[in-house]
Amino acid sequence: MQTDTAPVRFDTKIAVLLRDDLAAWQRLNVTAFLVSGLGRAAPEVIGEPYADADGSAYLPMFRQPVLVLVGGREVLGGAHARALAGELPTAVFTAELFRTGNDRDNRAAVRAVGRDRLDLVGIAVYGPRNAVDRVLKGARMHP
Template sequence: MTSDIIRFETKIAIVVRDDLATWQKLNVASFLAGGIAGSYPELIGERYGDASGRNYGPLIRQPILIFAASGEEMKKVLDRATDRGVTPSIYTRELFSTGNDRDNRAAVAAFPTEDLDLVGLGLHAERKAIDKIIKGLSLHP
């Protein structure tokens, strides 16, 4: 088996609030990864199969980097993304208490941008743009 390192022209970054419970961080990251996959179907690879002939579902075809941020840093990241024309997937604190997509969208729509209680952002764009958007953040420990 040969392993060629591929340098992707784009980057996927998920930014998660650093003050969440572990289950919340995992939930946010999962929802945002799904949002990115839904927004950019070209990121989905092919199905997997093992040597026994069993088949498995596809994965996103490039790495996802997960960063930690404070509430203020989340707002800066959102502003930087918007300024660069990048449309992020978002997750707000209110979504922990909703149970379906319709209620999720209503919970976000109830607040103007500056009042969103952001706990997660999912980003996909050219590498340089993402690097500028997440500048100053550290990878999640």
């Protein structure tokens, strides 16, 4: 019997994998951008809106934790290939996006490069726990 106080175990996982040579501000910026599209692509990841005891309304957030991991270029490239092969919802952030200033230019920068030549600095993936774990092989938890 499940109660409201029982721990929640999710069948899915949200994870961000960052390249390990990014500056702290870059890691935060990339993480925010990468997870921003998940709610639209997988609306089930979004919980209910929040409200405080005074009735102030707040936006809904993810209903489950977001794991943040790091790895070198090779780990990131392998994870990217496995995510695409597994057809998991995937977001990418490339080094070129640090030099653009808007969504149109961001999309153009990614579109200009073949998938095997993307200079990836981060990816986000969502899907069944086991599939996401396989994608992230070789990555380690962010310190």
